[in-house]
Amino acid sequence: MPVGTQATVKGILPRDLINDLDAKIILGNTYHLFLRPGHETIRKLGGLHRFMNWPRAILTDSGGFQVFSLNSLRKVTEAGVLFQSHLNGDAHMFTPESTVEVQLALGSDIMMVLDECLEYPAKHDAARAAMDRTIRWARAAFEHFHKHDDGLHALFPIVQGSMYADLRKACTEQLMELDARGYAIGGLSVGEPRGLSLEMAEVTVPLLPKDRPRYVMGVGMPEELPEYVARGVDMMDCVLPSRNARNGYLFTSQGRVIIKQAQYKDDARPVDEACPCYSCKNFSRAYLRHLYLAGEITFSVLATLHNLHHYLDIMRGIRQAILLGNYPDYLRRARQRAAEAEKEAPKAASQFE
């Protein structure tokens, strides 16, 4: 799902998210919206959907991941996490209950519990302690949520456990007791090798109920999407398509295009000849390169439209293959293409890491 951290998918208007991309759900960041403009402001203005004019689903994280990224600016206690705003240094506290409150004020459709997210690598005992706290916090969040539950929102617990299969399993089993409407797998994409993230999803997903959405947070590269789906994952979010777009890295069916390269100076072809997005239907690589080098924000708009289209098209292809019953075949071909692309452009690939 596209990431709209500060109540906007950077550069993309809601009508384009719908008409061009047919995005069904976007992600907002609780930490950012809590600090600015503030959840009470958004509540007063009718909630996040109305504030940003987004008629479809919104998922918000709990802010935990962002707060734990602050490093020196935060302190964890059993009650919650004390942190300083990166904007002005103000002190704030997130508790399991308060982050539910904030997300209810935002009116998000899918809310996340506050969790403790460790860096990679983490020692086993530290990972266990963080996992245990995550479970206690999840219970507190659910207890609070049940008081306000009107049936219109879902609250997802988050499986933690660093890169330890035993912890992931233990965490999943305990969170299952919450009988949630969906489950998230967090603590991935924190610096570990990509194979390890997939492995953690692989040990976790089979333990989760088949009839509830399973969401892996913060992944991934285009070639990883089919891999997560193959392991039973239903939902993913990532800033990669939009952030890479703004930095001039474009994903295509033929591999990656680094648009600033001189080879595209006079290139009249679209970024991806197989892509039906507005950018590819109407503009050349040469034009996009020009906009990029000229620092034009129109570049960010066109590049983001394309990269998000590419990602959502992959997901559409995956859904189609599953419906037609030929996902194993789809996966085999996807792996083949990924291996070929890797062979052709190993250097370009590493710039995305």
Next chain:
Amino acid sequence: MPVGTQATVKGILPRDLINDLDAKIILGNTYHLFLRPGHETIRKLGGLHRFMNWPRAILTDSGGFQVFSLNSLRKVTEAGVLFQSHLNGDAHMFTPESTVEVQLALGSDIMMVLDECLEYPAKHDAARAAMDRTIRWARAAFEHFHKHDDGLHALFPIVQGSMYADLRKACTEQLMELDARGYAIGGLSVGEPRGLSLEMAEVTVPLLPKDRPRYVMGVGMPEELPEYVARGVDMMDCVLPSRNARNGYLFTSQGRVIIKQAQYKDDARPVDEACPCYSCKNFSRAYLRHLYLAGEITFSVLATLHNLHHYLDIMRGIRQAILLGNYPDYLRRARQRAAEAEKEAPKAASQFE
């Protein structure tokens, strides 16, 4: 007409220029496009229309105004003007003939001759010398243009003469000999009081043929548009609506909105309740303020959409009033509104100067 300096109206996609704004013509800057990506690159890619995917009219300036803004980086001779690129310091020369060549390569519908544009204030003899050179250059440009004229392009001479009515008249009379398809009035908006710019248009326009477009370059504020039209001007261009938009200054039917102001923090109203643009139909001042403070490029997109819509709506209103034969009445009401807005927000107004 909206300004698209570097082959894009900053942040606005061509489809939105058409569907949202119904812009009939946009302006491109020869100086910028000559330097980057280069007119030969654009020619190779099918011309500026195709390069930027703009199916309607394009007017390009000659680059003269930009080059004369470089100050220390340029040297004027009878042959043309030698200048250094602001991008990399490379030396280039614009001649009356070469700027026609560049604009033909771009394929612009309305091209401008190279002119010598002075700062304000300028002494009478300096203004006369620049005017004489502008006339000689215009003749050279037309001579060159006639060799390539396929009837698909127009070349406009530019009336100069600083703020001296006698020079403006003399310049106009001599340029009339070129029997051009339209005429531009340049050398305004160079630091003079706004009343003086209008005065110069007023002495010039009556001397120009009624059946050819008359274009004042680089104006103006919303309340000035009806004034120029009242003096017989048909076309104007200005970066004000788009640049002010990006800086958070929004034009409305009720005066100006400086979006960063705290008074808009919880303001659920649109920027302009009377405006039917996409931004006003779908977003609150509070949301736009949030995007502005958060540094989101979506702000630039929405604000530019609104400001351009406001400008083009004024021009639509003017055309309508002229067609209905009640322009004097329209003008009277427009002046009344402008006087009231000035009374209410003199400080806000001065920030736009």
